[in-house]
Amino acid sequence: xxxxxxxxxxxAIVLAVVSKEPEGTxxxxxxxxxRQVIDLSESTLYPVLRRxxxxxxxxxxxxxxxxxxxxxxxxxxxxxxxxxxxESEWREYSSKITxxxxxxxxxxxxxxxxGMEQHE
Amino acid sequence: MNRAEYMSQLEGLLKDxxxxxxxxxxxxxxxxxxxAGPENEQAVMEALGSxxxxxxTIREEVPGNDFEGxxxxxVPEDRAVIKYGQxxxxxxxxxxxxxxxxxTDQTEQYRQADQYQHTHQYQQADQHQQPxxxxxxxxxxxxxxxxxxxxxxxxxxxxxxxxxxxxxxGIVVAWFCLILGFGLAAAILLMVxxxxxxVGIAGIMIAPAGAIGVIGGALICxxxxxxxxxxxxxxxxxxxxxxxxxxxxxxxxxxxxxKASV
Numbered sequence: 001x002x003x004x005x006x007x008x009x010x011x012a013i014v015l016a017v018v019s020k021e022p023e024g025t026x027x028x029x030x031x032x033x034x035r036q037v038i039d040l041s042e043s044t045l046y047p048v049l050r051r052x053x054x055x056x057x058x059x060x061x062x063x064x065x066x067x068x069x070x071x072x073x074x075x076x077x078x079x080x081x082x083x084x085x086x087e088s089e090w091r092e093y094s095s096k097i098t099x100x101x102x103x104x105x106x107x108x109x110x111x112x113x114x115g116m117e118q119h120e
Numbered sequence: 121m122n123r124a125e126y127m128s129q130l131e132g133l134l135k136d137x138x139x140x141x142x143x144x145x146x147x148x149x150x151x152x153x154x155x156a157g158p159e160n161e162q163a164v165m166e167a168l169g170s171x172x173x174x175x176x177t178i179r180e181e182v183p184g185n186d187f188e189g190x191x192x193x194x195v196p197e198d199r200a201v202i203k204y205g206q207x208x209x210x211x212x213x214x215x216x217x218x219x220x221x222x223x224t225d226q227t228e229q230y231r232q233a234d235q236y237q238h239t240h241q242y243q244q245a246d247q248h249q250q251p252x253x254x255x256x257x258x259x260x261x262x263x264x265x266x267x268x269x270x271x272x273x274x275x276x277x278x279x280x281x282x283x284x285x286x287x288x289x290g291i292v293v294a295w296f297c298l299i300l301g302f303g304l305a306a307a308i309l310l311m312v313x314x315x316x317x318x319v320g321i322a323g324i325m326i327a328p329a330g331a332i333g334v335i336g337g338a339l340i341c342x343x344x345x346x347x348x349x350x351x352x353x354x355x356x357x358x359x360x361x362x363x364x365x366x367x368x369x370x371x372x373x374x375x376x377x378x379k380a381s382v
Binding site: 026027028029031041042043044046047049050068070071 | 144145147148149151152154155156164167168169173174177178180
């Protein structure tokens, strides 16, 4: 992957992966699923999960599984709101870039001073 | 290096962060090894990288002197985070041995959270759209500049205003004097006409030719008097209100505009 995955996009991807599981999911599984989408080191995700937890986007609980406790992550209502924000921001961002690549961008030329501004 | 060595190295490297953060991170990686399965231990250690590197990533997010475990990190600049109050709940898993009692508590919490989520999940999603912020009227800066210019120009404005006022006052006074003069002339001429008419009629038997001449003079005086009377009425009735209106509007322009600009 040529493009960097910034902290915001990483948060969005992790939130999206966790939100797929209404009952919550656990660190190893989250890591494997994120790694199917973007290439990243396996040690990258713990800080992301911890950050999202501190931002009250994720909550954790322990559930017994095969004779031991496993920590589960689950999206909170704030996490859902944050995910919706990320999704709408991503749609806007990606559609603009795609529009540019496909030559569908409508350039505004109101006047020569401000002609190159695409939006605003 | 096996898993136990790896974990103890990691623990040693996390000595300087808060116990809560250290426990949380170590539990995460213990879970990670467990879930990967014993057969993948070496692969997991290779994928994670050295304990030093993992400790580094943990430290990225965790302040070293945070012993409460709830101080908020500075948010990385490219993250658009919806700001919340500090009402969030962190379910600390404690230590490794969990019992059934703890389990039911968490299931309960989990169910409540689930209901909460479905009730509230969309309420904040659209808040980030800011209403267009349109500016109206003059900015404070523009008004300040106008006021300063007015103050700087005040000697000129004052002198000009005084001069114009004086001229206007002169014109008005002259105008009223003319009206007064014309009125007086009309009154005198009409009085003269009456006197001459009386004298003429009285003397018509004594000296008919002279009396007719006097009556003619009286009529001329009366005519002139009427002309002056009409002039007086015209000036007072038509010209004065018009002049007053003009002066009033002029004053409104001068004083009204200054009031509006302050």
